[in-house]
Amino acid sequence: MSGTLAFVPSLDVRGLAYAYPDGHQALFGVDLTVERGERVALLGPNGAGKTTLVLHLNGILTAGAGTVAVAGLPVAKANLAEIRRRVGIVFQDPDDQLFMPTVREDVAFGPAAAGMRGPELEAAVRTALERVGMAEFADRPPHHLSFGQRRRVAVATVLVMEPEILVLDEPSSNLDPASRRELADIVRSLDVTVLMVTHDLPYALELCPRSVVLSEGVIAADAPTGELLADRELMRRHRLELPFGFDPAAAPVTPVTTTRKPGDR
Amino acid sequence: MRKPSPYRLSESGPTMHVPDGFINAPVSVAAGVAAAAAVAVALRGASKELGGTSHAARHGGEKTAPLAGLVAAFVFAVQMLNFPVAAGTSGHLLGGALAAILVGPYTGVLVVSVVLLMQALLFADGGLTALGVNILLMGGVTVVVAYALFRTLVKVLPRRRSSVTAASFVAALVSVPAAAAAFTLLYAIGGTTDVPVGTVLAAMLGVHVLIGIGEALITAVTVGAVLAVRPDLVYGARDLAAPLKLRVGGALVDAPAREPEPASAPVHRHSTRRVWGVGAAAALVLAAFFSFYASASPDGLERVAADKGIDREVQDHGLADSPLADYGVAGIDDPRLSVGLAGAIGVAGTIALGTGVFTVVRRRRETPGHREQSDRQDRESV
Amino acid sequence: MGAGHAHRLYRQGDSAVHRLPPHCKLAAVFCFVLVVVCTPRTALWAFGAYALLLAAVAVTARVPIGFLLRRMLIEVPFVAFAFLMPFVVPGEQIQPLGFLPVSVSVPGLWDAWNVLAKATLGVAASVLLAATTELRALLLGLERLRLPPLLVQIATFMIRYGDVVTDEMRRMSVARRSRGFEASGPRHWAVLAKSAGALFIRSYERGERVHLAMLSRGYAGTMPVIDRVTASRAQWTAAAALPLAALLVCLLGWAL
Numbered sequence: 084m085s086g087t088l089a090f091v092p093s094l095d096v097r098g099l100a101y102a103y104p105d106g107h108q109a110l111f112g113v114d115l116t117v118e119r120g121e122r123v124a125l126l127g128p129n130g131a132g133k134t135t136l137v138l139h140l141n142g143i144l145t146a147g148a149g150t151v152a153v154a155g156l157p158v159a160k161a162n163l164a165e166i167r168r169r170v171g172i173v174f175q176d177p178d179d180q181l182f183m184p185t186v187r188e189d190v191a192f193g194p195a196a197a198g199m200r201g202p203e204l205e206a207a208v209r210t211a212l213e214r215v216g217m218a219e220f221a222d223r224p225p226h227h228l229s230f231g232q233r234r235r236v237a238v239a240t241v242l243v244m245e246p247e248i249l250v251l252d253e254p255s256s257n258l259d260p261a262s263r264r265e266l267a268d269i270v271r272s273l274d275v276t277v278l279m280v281t282h283d284l285p286y287a288l289e290l291c292p293r294s295v296v297l298s299e300g301v302i303a304a305d306a307p308t309g310e311l312l313a314d315r316e317l318m319r320r321h322r323l324e325l326p327f328g329f330d331p332a333a334a335p336v337t338p339v340t341t342t343r344k345p346g347d348r
Numbered sequence: 349m350r351k352p353s354p355y356r357l358s359e360s361g362p363t364m365h366v367p368d369g370f371i372n373a374p375v376s377v378a379a380g381v382a383a384a385a386a387v388a389v390a391l392r393g394a395s396k397e398l399g400g401t402s403h404a405a406r407h408g409g410e411k412t413a414p415l416a417g418l419v420a421a422f423v424f425a426v427q428m429l430n431f432p433v434a435a436g437t438s439g440h441l442l443g444g445a446l447a448a449i450l451v452g453p454y455t456g457v458l459v460v461s462v463v464l465l466m467q468a469l470l471f472a473d474g475g476l477t478a479l480g481v482n483i484l485l486m487g488g489v490t491v492v493v494a495y496a497l498f499r500t501l502v503k504v505l506p507r508r509r510s511s512v513t514a515a516s517f518v519a520a521l522v523s524v525p526a527a528a529a530a531f532t533l534l535y536a537i538g539g540t541t542d543v544p545v546g547t548v549l550a551a552m553l554g555v556h557v558l559i560g561i562g563e564a565l566i567t568a569v570t571v572g573a574v575l576a577v578r579p580d581l582v583y584g585a586r587d588l589a590a591p592l593k594l595r596v597g598g599a600l601v602d603a604p605a606r607e608p609e610p611a612s613a614p615v616h617r618h619s620t621r622r623v624w625g626v627g628a629a630a631a632l633v634l635a636a637f638f639s640f641y642a643s644a645s646p647d648g649l650e651r652v653a654a655d656k657g658i659d660r661e662v663q664d665h666g667l668a669d670s671p672l673a674d675y676g677v678a679g680i681d682d683p684r685l686s687v688g689l690a691g692a693i694g695v696a697g698t699i700a701l702g703t704g705v706f707t708v709v710r711r712r713r714e715t716p717g718h719r720e721q722s723d724r725q726d727r728e729s730v
Numbered sequence: 731m732g733a734g735h736a737h738r739l740y741r742q743g744d745s746a747v748h749r750l751p752p753h754c755k756l757a758a759v760f761c762f763v764l765v766v767v768c769t770p771r772t773a774l775w776a777f778g779a780y781a782l783l784l785a786a787v788a789v790t791a792r793v794p795i796g797f798l799l800r801r802m803l804i805e806v807p808f809v810a811f812a813f814l815m816p817f818v819v820p821g822e823q824i825q826p827l828g829f830l831p832v833s834v835s836v837p838g839l840w841d842a843w844n845v846l847a848k849a850t851l852g853v854a855a856s857v858l859l860a861a862t863t864e865l866r867a868l869l870l871g872l873e874r875l876r877l878p879p880l881l882v883q884i885a886t887f888m889i890r891y892g893d894v895v896t897d898e899m900r901r902m903s904v905a906r907r908s909r910g911f912e913a914s915g916p917r918h919w920a921v922l923a924k925s926a927g928a929l930f931i932r933s934y935e936r937g938e939r940v941h942l943a944m945l946s947r948g949y950a951g952t953m954p955v956i957d958r959v960t961a962s963r964a965q966w967t968a969a970a971a972l973p974l975a976a977l978l979v980c981l982l983g984w985a986l
Contacts, residue, residue, distance in 0.1 A: 367808055367848075367849035367853070368767055368851070369767055369847070369852065370845055377764075391881065410949075413883035413884055414887055414944060416884045416937075418895070418940065421891040421894070424892055424895075425899050426930075428899070429899065429925070431919055462881060465881075466889070471804055472801070540844055541819065541845060566919060566926070570923045570926045576927075577928070
């Protein structure tokens with residue numbers, strides 16, 4: 084998986100271990116490399132440590148042992164601001180993510196916190212909203228949007244930072260099928276590295292050529308998504324289940340690229 | 349969002365929001381200044397209460413705004429939760445005592461103040477000029493009295509969960525009439541009407557003791573409910589909950605006791621200075637209060653005199669023809685007595701307030717359990 | 731609340747009053763109410779003049795009087811309280827309804843009038859402010875008037891999440907009722923209060939998650955000020971017209 088590209092990987096996690104202050108250990112040595120431009124699904128049962136891992140990627144939690152590097156920059160106190168710009172996390176509940184009174188201000192929050200102001204800021208906000216098809220909702224309060232729209236805005240709030248890697252926590256949860264497809268189109272159209280934490284295995288198969296399984300605090304499997312989902316024994320061992328009637332072998336593995344051109348930033 | 353009915357207040361029973369015109373302008377402005385000072389103190393204290401310091405240093409952020417904001421939204425929402433009393437009437441929670449016990453006195457003051465500010469601006473609920481009065485009474489007196497009483501009781505009572513509930517009950521029960529008594533004091537200084545202070549005090553206390561009983565019941569059960577699920581979130585009882593937690597985590601071996609000590613040591617050193625600062629501030633407020641009180645008394649007499657003039661004018665308009673001879677005597681004698689009474693209550697209240705602030709500051713210490721809990725919660729949401 | 735509030739209290743419009751910068755309006759309304767409170771109660775005509783001033787603002791803002799009056803019903807419980815005053819204030823007694831053996835005190839009547847007039851004008855002014863100013867603008871105005879930034883932030887979060895928390899509360903109520911629970915008296919309070927406790931936990935935990943989301947986007951303790959409302963001298967002058975006119979009335983009220 085590594086070494087095929089000459090670039091520095093977008094994400095490089097090595098030997099990451101973490102125990103909560105109460106002594107509960109959640110991660111037991113995670114090794115994970117995500118190359119630039121890759122889309123990887125992070126699968127795993129509840130309580131496997133997925134969110135704990137995600138919170139290490141932008142330094143909200145600090146590794147007990149091991150290292151995390153984003154595009155070569157180690158996650159450490161000194162570079163926290165830059166790390167948080169490079170790692171865009173879209174949390175599961177868009178209401179948590181959209182904390183400002185209007186969509187526009189919310190999207191502007193990140194770059195403004197980094198010091199951007201004026202027309203430059205306005206342009207960045209507009210571009211980010213256009214990329215998720217929400218430009219006409221800029222002045223609406225988030226509460227007036229549908230759930231799917233809110234999640235798209237949540238994606239825009241991190242896209243505006245032009246992150247090195249986009250981390251999506253359960254992106255398809257609570258979405259109706261149309262919103263789910265729209266979000267998939269958006270993710271495919273983006274020219275960024277994507278790490279997608281999900282239980283939605285068909286969605287992982289649709290969007291991510293590669294999947295890793297986090298189980299009991301370590302990466303238990305790392306393979307092309309189609310292969311991984313077809314391995315019944317592995318799936319059963321890690322409490323992963325496909326929806327009834329879904330056959331990973333029958334699904335189109337590489338979906339047709341959509342009309343959105345990649346990288347219209 | 350409030351129910352669309354514009355009759356919200358009549359639905360929700362009596363409130364204590366003072367409107368414009370009830371307290372005269374000088375006292376309203378003075379109350380505004382005092383309220384601003386209280387909020388300023390609370391702003392400084394709140395970040396520590398919400399685990400801001402060490403956490404912020406570690407993660408470069410401040411938790412106060414989102415947490416207090418969400419708690420304010422909670423208080424706002426819970427004020428709409430109707431508690432049916434009988435025959436179609438219902439009451440609701442005021443929330444001052446609840447906020448103080450759940451998130452601590454400083455954050456409690458901030459939360460209640462923000463709720464009052466927004467209610468005044470968005471609903472015209474409580475006068476704009478009376479905002480200072482309202483914040484001082486409901487943000488200041490209610491929260492501080494409730495918290496001081498709560499902490500004292502929690503210390504005195506046996507270390508049990510039921511004690512926390514009982515302490516919540518008493519704290520809420522007393523805090524509501526305490527605010528009513530404080531209102532009476534403000535009224536005695538700067539009330540614009542001639543309702544005798546004694547009558548105001550009796551009426552306010554009577555009504556608010558009743559409200560206080562309801563408030564106490566609801567607050568106690570609510571605190572009990574939080575305590576049963578997330579004991580770490582009951583700020584006022586954290587030092588009770590933390591050792592319990594550790595014992596459970598440590599496989600039934602009583603290994604705790606160590607943890608809180610080192611954490612509390614530096615804070616303690618820091619807090620002595622704060623105790624002095626708060627003490628000085630309390631003394632200042634007291635002094636200001638009394639001098640103001642003294643200077644305001646003649647105003648009261650002047651007003652009575654003015655009212656006599658008014659009466660004459662009224663008479664000229666032919667509205668009345670009965671003699672106004674003995675009005676002055678009755679009007680002066682009665683208030684004098686009542687003012688004294690209200691003053692005594694006010695002094696007692698202020699001393700309790702000062703002592704409360706002292707107690708709070710002295711008792712405050714950082715508990716590592718708090719942080720663990722929020723981490724654990726993050727993990728559980730995986 | 732947030733958006734919901736804006737919906738119900740705010741009246742979309744593009745009048746001169748709507749366009750005034752929020753901090754000018756806040757300052758103007760506050761000064762106006764302060765002046766009203768300072769007015770001697772005997773100057774009956776002054777209160778009439780204030781009412782006319784507010785009516786003029788309402789007309790300029792194209793706020794229908796019916797809307798204004800309906801919003802002012804918030805005052806109703808207080809009105810009931812004021813009506814007690816003539817009965818509890820000692821002093822010269824009169825029988826306004828000669829044939830009924832009901833006597834009220836004259837100073838009590840003046841008190842009731844004084845408090846009612848001032849409170850009503852205060853409520854009307856606040857309602858006009860809320861009706862012509864968007865929530866967001868109100869917060870920006872407060873910020874501009876030097877309210878401590880942390881306080882503005884708390885208010886902003888309260889506004890943003892008021893609806894979210896209220897919706898959660900409503901869902902809990904639906905869940906209770908779906909299971910056949912209908913609160914009808916104090917014996918049901920325990921259940922309601924437990925819901926309140928659960929609501930608190932949810933709100934607090936959401937606050938923690940919001941904080942994480944903020945940290946993830948570079949929050950370091952202060953909110954970046956993106957929108958700064960500004961006011962021209964002309965706008966300040968326009969906003970000052972209301973309190974200045976009121977001040978004139980008030981001074982006349984004292985002089986006459």
